[in-house]
Amino acid sequence: MATPVLMPQVGQDLEEGTLTEWMVEVGDTVKKGDIVAVVESEKASFEVETYQEGVVLELLYEEGDTTTVLEPIMFIGAPDEANNNEKVQAETTPVAAVTSSTENDTKAEQTSHLNTVISANHGQLGASPLARRVAANRNIDLASVSGSGPGGAVLERDLADAEPSSGNDYGDQPYSKVRQVIADRLTESKQTKPHFYLRTEVDVTDLLAKRKAYNQSNDDNLSINDLVIFAVSRQLKHHGKLNSHVFADRCTLLEDIHIGVAVSVDDGLLVPVIDHADRKSLKEINQASRTLAEGARNGMNKSKSRGSFTISNMGKWGVELLPIINPPEAAILGVGTINKRACCINNELGWRDFMVLTLSADHRAVDGVYGAEFMMKLKESITALDL
Incomplete structure (x- = not known):
């Protein structure tokens, strides 16, 4: 029987996380303790490990998607199990039932748009969102890095020994999720305290x-x-x-x-x-x-x-x-x-x-x-x- 891997709740006030990097693909064999994904919350990034053994049957989210804690993000099962969409729907229905149909439609539209953006970015940069962010922070030219991910995509682990480029980056630098939280919280503190x-x-x-x-x-x-x-x-x-x-x-x-x-x-x-x-x-x-x-x-x-x-x-x-x-x-x-x-x-x-x-x-x-x-x-x- 397929077993879900849930978005973990790291900290009492964590309500959702953004899946920044998959460490596995459908068809991969995993064992207990393997790291299967990297997730970013408002406070930090953390690794998701599996407590099951088996084959990855389905990844329910794309890199860049955000989901609530304790909701399935992937399924693991026996090698001969088929990818059963009805099973996935049945397993996730109790979680989805608390959301109105209007909210579900909105979320579906947002997710569809986000998936399109992520796919386009992967085509241009050949790197995961986490790898792109780390490369930007360390001034690393992704074109100079050999990727170990699907289709040669650069993953965060590929940047461990990469050297910063000699040039300087100018212009707008969008805040990361962590940086945005810092900006919001400290602005609130100085304005209200x-x-x-x-x-x-x-x-x-x-x-x-x-x-x-x-x-x-x-x-x-x-x-x-x-x-x-x-x-x-x-x-x-x-x-x-x-x-x-x-x-x-x-x-x-x-x-x-x-x-x-x-x-x-x-x-x-x-x-x-x-x-x-x-x-x-x-x-x-x-x-x-x-x-x-x-x-x-x-x-x-x-x-x-x-x-x-x-x-x-x-x-x-x-x-x-x-x-x-x-x-x-x-x-x-x-x-x-x-x-x-x-x-x-x-x-x-x-x-x-x-x-x-x-x-x-x-x-x-x-x-x-x-x-x-x-x-x-x-x-x-x-x-x-x-x-």
Whole structure:
């Protein structure tokens, strides 16, 4: 019997995904764990793997089509099974039944038009939509790449070793789906959230020495950001208004502390989430941060939860920052560079390392004194960390 492979739901708020690249064709044999497609959501790209073995009987969508989560995107069955359209219709009827006939007609027209565009693009460029986007981001000339896809089409995996072209691209550059979401959300944030900012400096001289000794003795690689995440997650338990989602008519205080960590990627910014950060040890936070950051840079957002507070660290670039709040969250912490400077401590002049922290908060939910108390306690917590 033919078995459907469903559009996965990666994250609680994911409602639909765009199929950007098929990794299989009708007639291919697949086994459990094989990657069959690449899907792009509003937040990231992710791979779809199959949990069945058999032969690909039918691909229900073209590359570029968008469909809702938990809806069949392909069918796998025994080698001798025929492509049974009646079976496909029967399997998908319960999903389609919730949509009116008018909506179905509209969707069919849109899909037909989109399929025509995709077919035309494949004829011109000989590349999948994902490969075209990656090539544009990395300034790669697709004509110089040998494709491994159907009919010699260039797939995303073919670009791994491709060199950027020497020329520059000018003119209009349409936003990718991820870039458009960033534009929409941050514009909304600046236009609807009354931001205010609190800046402080933290003496991390002793903490840097502790971190160095810890990493050497444990053969580990704790980062400054890991230490900040650890300290922030503990302080949010005592400053619940900052661990909240803010809307026009209410503020929802959140019980769970899920820390989003801003990660720069080729096409913009992703914010993978460390869930229940306040329950994790430093080592667990370090492991989660590295895993999520690596996944984000590879286009895979492996977050399971929606963030309640975000941290953006740009210290490695030698700057300070005033970050924009990630809606619907109430606040975001910017971690700036660490600088040495001369200062007087106990009537003695010496060199100390100072880290700049900036809190951006939504004034609808948080007042200045409340935010200042959080920053004061956070500063004390960071300097007192015992590794």
